[in-house]
Amino acid sequence: IEMDVSMAGGVYLNNDTLQIDYRSCEETFLPYYPRIDDARRISNQQEPIVCVPLNHFYGSRRLVTKQNLALAKARFSRSQKAAVRIRSGPARLDSGSAGLARVYEKLIAPAIKRKHFVSDTGRLNYPLMREMLVSIRQRAAESGLSKVPVVLTNHPKDIRDWAGLERFVSDVAEAEDLKFITLSELAEKLRSGDFQVKKSVPSA
Incomplete structure (x- = not known):
């Protein structure tokens, strides 16, 4: 079975590096067969x-x-040369903004409303990883299914909180309702029917 794990509901990027729009995905949690x-x-x-x-x-x-x-405090504590390089660099993949617009996006907007996160454990601190687990458990319960696969991502070079990540891994390993599996194991479980794959209901 072929499997894609790149769809992240709510993500929108439009910059020189990448253009994607996942704001209108019909399913953002459960496995599904996509329209071609x-x-x-x-x-x-x-x-x-x-x-x-x-x-x-x-x-x-x-x-x-x-x-x-x-994060802002850590950046400002770097050398002036590094700070200039960061400010004048191209927009990051996780944002299409730079300069004052990025300051608003990263510091002011989150104080006004909740922030959307892709579950990249390398970019989250431990408290946010705990909030992520609460969200996962809630969505799993709302699905009505006995078990569901949840895909997380991690880029080692981007890890900001090694101690927090170790605590998170320990928490999941000790949890009775959670289990780590590889993508190869996930593909096999989809193939065997161990995980349900969603189809839409044809209109009458």
């Missing part, structure tokens, strides 16, 4: 590929602001 003409839509039949959405959640205003202030 538009993978954001659910097919009404079995397809040769299964989409397993990359998990996302909304961090609380307090924790997001706290993390962003800590």
Whole structure:
């Protein structure tokens, strides 16, 4: 079975590096068969590929602001040369903004409303990882299914909180309702029917 885990509901990027729009995905949590003409839509039949959405959640205003202030403080503590290079560099993949617009996006907006996060454990601190787990458990319960796969991502070079990541891994390893599996194991479980794959209901 072919499997795609790149769809992250709510993500929108439009810059010189990448252009994607996942704001209108029909399914953002459960595995589904995608329509061949538009993978954001659910097919009404079995397809040769299964989409397993990359998990996302909304961090609380307090924790997001706290993390962003800590990151800003760390950046300002670097040398002047490094600071200039950061300010004048191209827009990052996780944002299309720079300069004052990026300050608003990263520091002011999160204090006004909850922030959307892709579940990239390398970019989250421990409190936000805990909020992510709360969100995952809630969405799993709302699905009504006995078990669901949840895809997280991690880029070692981007890890900001090694101690927090170790605590998170320990928490998950000790949890009775959670289990780590590889993408190869996930593909096999989809193939065997161990995980349900969603199809849309044809209109009458």
